[in-house]
Amino acid sequence: MTPNHSLLVFIGAALTFFTPPPSAAGASTTPSASAKALVAPITKDASTSLYTLSLNANQPFVLDLTGPFLWSPCPPKHRTVPCDATACAAAGSFLSPHCPPITVAYENPCACTASLTNPVTGACSFDDLTLSTITISATDGRNPTSTVNVSGVVSSCAPKSLLISLPKTAAGVAGLGRSGLALPSQLAAKLSLKKQFAICLPSSGASAPGAAFFGSEPFYFLAAPPFDDAARVTYTPLLKQPASPAYYLKAKGLAVNGAAVPFLARMLEFDSLGHGGVTISTAVPYTTLRSHIYRPLLAAFGEATRGVRRKPRVEPFGLCLDSRALPTTRVGYGVPQVELMLEGGKNWTIFGANSMKQVDEETACFAFVDGGPKAERAVVVGGYQLENSFLLFDLARSRLGFLSTLLGIMTTCSNFNFTVGV
Ligand SMILES: *[C@@H]1O[C@H](CO)[C@@H](O)[C@H](O)[C@H]1NC(C)=O
Ligand SMILES: *[C@@H]1O[C@H](CO)[C@@H](O)[C@H](O)[C@H]1NC(C)=O
Ligand SMILES: *[C@@H]1O[C@H](CO)[C@@H](O)[C@H](O)[C@H]1NC(C)=O
DSSP states (O other), X not given: OOOOHHHHHHHHHHHHTOOOOOOOTTOOOOOGGGOSEXXXXXXXXXXTOOEEEEETTTEEEEEETTOSSEEOOOOSSOOOOBXXXXXXXXXXXXXXXXXXXXXXXXXXXXXXXXXXXXXXXXXXXXXXXXXXXXXXXXXXXXXEEEEEEEEEEEEEOOOGXXXXXXXXXXXXXXXXXXXXXXXXXXXXXXXXXXXXXXXXXXXXXXXXXXXXXXXXXXXXXXXXXXEEGGGTOEEEEEEEETTEEEEEEOEEEEEETTEEOOSOGGGGSBOTTSOBOEEEOTTSSSEXXXXXXXXXXXXXXXXXXXXXXXXXXXXXXXXXXXXXXXXXXXXXXXOOOEEEEEGGGEEEEEXXXXXXXXEETTEEXXXXXXXXXXXXXXXXXXXXXXXXXXEEEETTTTEEEEESOSGGGTOOGGGSXXXXXX
């Protein structure tokens, strides 16, 4: 296999752009009230392949980039929110089109009810909107510093049955979607943080968590030399779809090994009903594409790897290769790159570590899934393709900063130093 050109460029960039980290000398200890950023660990659950955000000293909340707010079961006695509060109107603006409208019995005074969706099963429910306190660490971008209690966070109660299909230990779901009630917006508003958040999903289990950040950069991962991930990202616009709190990308096409995959690029846009489009979801284990896009992608990847010994297919994948026949590189198996071509000629490049899933000792499968001909979204970029990627959601400017893999710059999402600094 020929050397991977983009990879060499990437490593070159890592060496050229090294600037010494700013000296901490003379900095006074930051009181939590003026923290500029917060950090929380992200853990991958082995049995569900879902990612959880750890809040309130080790309570795992399923990370949901498409969810409008945080929800979890409440004790019988809990606070409620009046129906005429702004938060109640905000919660009501994201009723999933797949869920029935809320029908609440008349009460006086009226307590607000929120509509909820399980991000994995799509099951709908409703329960009281409430106020909770979130405990999270402040960070200077290198270590957690102090613990912060954020009170009065608008969230929702949920019936315990809505936790079905989520990790057994899950306390609830943390919606990080594009909504004024999502955790990033509420934390930014309450603590006067910069309106952005970042996620870096780990590829392995609980012993090596990734990280989520809320607020201002820098965001350092241990590396030699250390660098601020936020300073390295490529930006692409985030599109809005009214009534959907998910984040959408403006994509132009897909490519395998430098050649465009043949399909109608129009399918990547929204249709008149608001269906279609390219979104990102950590609740979907593998990137899922409509059949009309999946089939040509699979064919292109099959063609580009035609010299490699095949293995029997393993569900839900369409193509499996004999992994003993694949070279290994710093960015995973040396297989043809898959590119998501974005607005402005920018590419999200997917290397072997994010395109091939090892299913047994000898078999690695092309980790993309057929969503069927009628999938609501044209492409949903899923968790496996996001592992060890750094994603910075700039809410104020509605853009996504991304580094498609940290492996090429010799670090991983599990390299944030969670030892409390002084
Ligand atoms: C946060 O709340 C917990 C539980 O009420 C309390 O023990 C802790 O001292 C509080 N921390 C801060 C920094 O206020
Ligand atoms: C993006 O990918 C396409 C297909 O591989 C390629 O033709 C194009 O040059 C790439 N653009 C950049 C900026 O690398
Ligand atoms: C992690 O942070 C702690 C606290 O600042 C520091 O003592 C330790 O050396 C750091 N670990 C590494 C590997 O840099």
